[in-house]
Structures are given as C-alpha cells and as structure tokens.
Amino acid sequence: MAESFISLTDVRKVYRTxxxxxxxxxxxxxxxxxxxxxxxxxxxxxxKSTLLKILAGLHPHDGGEVRIxxxxxxxxxxxxxGMVFQQPLLLKWRRILENVLLPAEILGLPMKQSxxxxxxxxxxxxxxxxxxxxxxxxxxxxxxxxxxARALVHDPKLILMDEPFGALDALTREKMxxxxxxxWRESRKTILFVTHGIQEAVFLGSHVAVMTARPAxxxxxxxxxxxxxxxxxxxxxxxxxxYTRRIYKLLDMD
Ligand SMILES: Nc1ncnc2c1ncn2[C@@H]1O[C@H](COP(=O)(O)OP(=O)(O)OP(=O)(O)O)[C@@H](O)[C@H]1O
Ligand SMILES: [Mg+2]
Numbered sequence: 001m002a003e004s005f006i007s008l009t010d011v012r013k014v015y016r017t018x019x020x021x022x023x024x025x026x027x028x029x030x031x032x033x034x035x036x037x038x039x040x041x042x043x044x045x046x047x048k049s050t051l052l053k054i055l056a057g058l059h060p061h062d063g064g065e066v067r068i069x070x071x072x073x074x075x076x077x078x079x080x081x082g083m084v085f086q087q088p089l090l091l092k093w094r095r096i097l098e099n100v101l102l103p104a105e106i107l108g109l110p111m112k113q114s115x116x117x118x119x120x121x122x123x124x125x126x127x128x129x130x131x132x133x134x135x136x137x138x139x140x141x142x143x144x145x146x147x148x149a150r151a152l153v154h155d156p157k158l159i160l161m162d163e164p165f166g167a168l169d170a171l172t173r174e175k176m177x178x179x180x181x182x183x184w185r186e187s188r189k190t191i192l193f194v195t196h197g198i199q200e201a202v203f204l205g206s207h208v209a210v211m212t213a214r215p216a217x218x219x220x221x222x223x224x225x226x227x228x229x230x231x232x233x234x235x236x237x238x239x240x241x242x243y244t245r246r247i248y249k250l251l252d253m254d
Pocket of ligand 1: 043
C-alpha cells in the first residue's frame with residue numbers, strides 16, 4: 001500500500017498550566033491517505049481542536065510520532081495547511097477579495113496569479129460579484145464560504161476545518177455540506193473536518209474518526225462505504241442510518 005499522507009502514531013498531548021497538567025490526547029494513531037475527507041467527532045473538550053493544532057504545526061506534541069507528506073514531498077505547515085474555524089474570522093476593514101488573498105500575501109506569492117485564483121475560488125463558492133463587498137455586507141453562510149476560499153487560495157495540501165458550519169442555521173448548513181462535497185471532489189484535497197454533527201460527519205466523510213472523552217483516544221476509525229458522489233437523499237439510506245447509530249452508540253448517546 002502507498003505511504004499514507006498523514007501518519008499519526010501514539011500521539012500524545014499534555015497541556016501544562018501553572019497549576020495542573022491536562023492530558024488532552026492520550027494516544028492516537030491514524031493513517032490518512034492523500035485526497036481523503038476524514039470527519040472527526042467526539043465529546044466537547046476531548047481534544048479535537050488540539051489534534052488539528054498539532055497537525056497545523058501550531059502546538060508541539062508530547063509523545064509519539066506525527067508525519068505528514070513524504071521525504072520526496074516534504075510538508076511545510078506554514079505553506080501547506082489551510083484552516084477554517086467555527087467563525088469566519090474575516091478582517092472587517094478588508095474587502096472580500098482582499099480577505100481571501102491574505103494567505104497569499106503573507107506567503108509572498110505572486111499577486112497577479114493569486115488574485116485570479118482568489119476570484120476563481122470565490123466563484124466556486126458562489127460569491128462571484130461580492131469581491132469588493134465588505135464582510136458585514138455578507139450573511140454568515142456567505143462569510144464562511146469566503147473563509148473556505150481563503151483557506152484554499154495558497155493551494156495547500158491539507159485543509160483543516162474546525163466545526164466550520166457550527167454557527168450556521170440547519171438549512172444553510174446542509175447547503176454548505178453539498179458545496180464542500182463538491183469542492184472536495186473537484187480539488188481532491190485532503191480534508192480533516194471536525195464536527196459535532198453526526199449526520200454531517202457521515203455524509204461528508206470517507207472515514208469518521210470517533211474520539212472518546214478526554215483524554216482523547218480513538219474509539220473507532222470507521223470507513224464510510226457510501227458512493228463518493230452523495231446527495232442529501234443518501235441520508236435516508238439504511239446503511240447511512242446504521243453508521244450514525246453506531247457513532248451515537250460509541251459516544252454513549254443512544
Ligand atoms: N492552551 C491550552 N492550555 C491548557 N489547556 C488547554 C488548552 N487548549 C485546550 N486545553 C484543554 O485541552 C482539552 C481539549 O481541548 P480541545 O479544545 O482540543 O477540545 P475540543 O475537542 O476541540 O472541544 P470542543 O468540541 O468543545 O471544541 C480541554 O480540556 C481543554 O480545556
Ligand atoms: Mg474544538
């Protein structure tokens with residue numbers, strides 16, 4: 001089998017504050033292949049964001065091994081990661097296009113090409129015509145779409161999404177799920193997607209990593225055996241229901 005794109009072996013993370021040590025991640029091993037979309041679910045405070053921060057190179061880990069990329073294609077988190085958070089975090093004094101361009105600016109990429117790419121990405125997420133608007137002139141869902149375009153502008157190899165649709169209403173969220181599916185199919189990026197939505201996790205994921213309460217361990221790494229091209233009707237299929245029921249059970253919520 002080809003070498004995994006991401007290989008986590010017995011990864012451990014302890015936060016040390018002045019008063020205490022918090023074991024956030026006890027022992028996690030996961031292999032992610034290039035081009036997969038892996039959903040991550042688990043109880044609040046279990047260590048999901050911590051895991052993404054380790055992968056983004058924002059936090060060191062305290063044990064085990066984290067490998068991304070290969071010797072032939074070394075991975076540089078400062079260039080190769082795009083992140084999307086629960087809030088869009090757009091700079092309110094910058095127009096939408098300028099917000100999307102920010103990572104390219106920071107990395108010193110050629111601006112002319114980046115500008116073109118930013119326009120294409122805005123069109124892809126359905127925001128053509130809003131390039132010169134300011135964030136406050138867009139709805140929450142539109143702002144989050146701009147944040148997704150921003151995460152893609154420097155063509156990163158890995159997209160880390162931390163509950164990106166958590167703040168959206170149910171209908172907008174379903175629409176964003178469909179759009180993300182399409183973006184993923186077109187771009188073939190490797191995506192790690194943290195969510196509290198069990199249905200969302202199954203709908204989007206090639207796999208679902210189910211984590212335990214803190215300290216986080218992997219309760220199960222599920223392979224979601226559904227067709228790659230999915231529409232909302234798939235949620236009524238029997239095996240979709242089986243996957244969600246299994247996750248509720250693992251999370252002790254059934
Ligand atoms: N910088 C930090 N310093 C100390 N403790 C931290 C720090 N960041 C996170 N923690 C602790 O580590 C644990 C895991 O936090 P984390 O944010 O990774 O959880 P999470 O799974 O993302 O939760 P949620 O679903 O609520 O976002 C929590 O107990 C949290 O209090
Ligand atoms: Mg979190």
